[in-house]
Amino acid sequence: MKRLFSVFALIGLVMTASAQFNLQFHYDLGRHMNPESEANRQLFTVTAEFFKADKLGSTFLFIDMDYRGEGPQNNGAIGAYWEMSRDFTFAKVKNTNSSFSAHFEYDGGLKNTFSFQQSVLVGPAWNWHSNNFNKTFTFQALYKQYFKGAGNDALPSFQTTAVWGINFAKGLCTFTGYADLWYGYIPEFDGNNVQKKGIVINAEPQFWFNVFGKDRQNNKLSLGTEVKINNNFIWRTNNSTRTFFVNPTLAVKYTF
Numbered sequence: 001m002k003r004l005f006s007v008f009a010l011i012g013l014v015m016t017a018s019a020q021f022n023l024q025f026h027y028d029l030g031r032h033m034n035p036e037s038e039a040n041r042q043l044f045t046v047t048a049e050f051f052k053a054d055k056l057g058s059t060f061l062f063i064d065m066d067y068r069g070e071g072p073q074n075n076g077a078i079g080a081y082w083e084m085s086r087d088f089t090f091a092k093v094k095n096t097n098s099s100f101s102a103h104f105e106y107d108g109g110l111k112n113t114f115s116f117q118q119s120v121l122v123g124p125a126w127n128w129h130s131n132n133f134n135k136t137f138t139f140q141a142l143y144k145q146y147f148k149g150a151g152n153d154a155l156p157s158f159q160t161t162a163v164w165g166i167n168f169a170k171g172l173c174t175f176t177g178y179a180d181l182w183y184g185y186i187p188e189f190d191g192n193n194v195q196k197k198g199i200v201i202n203a204e205p206q207f208w209f210n211v212f213g214k215d216r217q218n219n220k221l222s223l224g225t226e227v228k229i230n231n232n233f234i235w236r237t238n239n240s241t242r243t244f245f246v247n248p249t250l251a252v253k254y255t256f
Helices: 002-015
Strands: 020-028 044-053 057-067 077-092 098-111 119-129 135-146 155-168 173-189 195-203 206-211 221-231 244-255
Touching (some): 057 098, 077 119
Antiparallel strands (some): 044 057, 098 119, 155 173, 173 195, 195 221, 206 221
């Protein structure tokens, strides 16, 4: 509980910063779509995102807080996961809207019963944007080092990440998201009860319909969806052997 309090304290710090910050509320449909293999999946997720660009590069972090949403003992947060990253721009490509940066990242989190295996990532990133910034794209090729934890040994690995954002229909709609591919522990055990390793795919595209304020450059409220697509990522229930899942959400976002 003390760790969860520190998560909310961090959110409070973010809200005081002079940068872009948004809160998202997601109603997760995964449990209803996959009752045989995701019977214990969370019903709600609250996401806090922070981004700030400066002369040296950019800072980004997000925190996901999951809520079971049923019964008197499951109404509170059951876990939180966060990622924090910093990019330092070291080269701009002449006559283009692209640049190269050094990417540093920390990933971690916890459930009520265990902690996620922590990791740090470092490597190059390529960033691009259109002239009006309505389209953005980033690709990262990273070395990933897992720390010992969650019953597993430390593990050297790799991860590739693509992040995109597109505003269209005169700013009425936004398509954004990311796709990760990495090597690490997967939700399976071998005959000796040792957790297996393999390639993991995790992607979360989002579509938003933007409800504008006085002008279309000052959007605050958005309605939309996030589709969680992954393979070798989710722990299954009821002896399910599935590895690939698609879990959509119904979502509301407010940008401060």
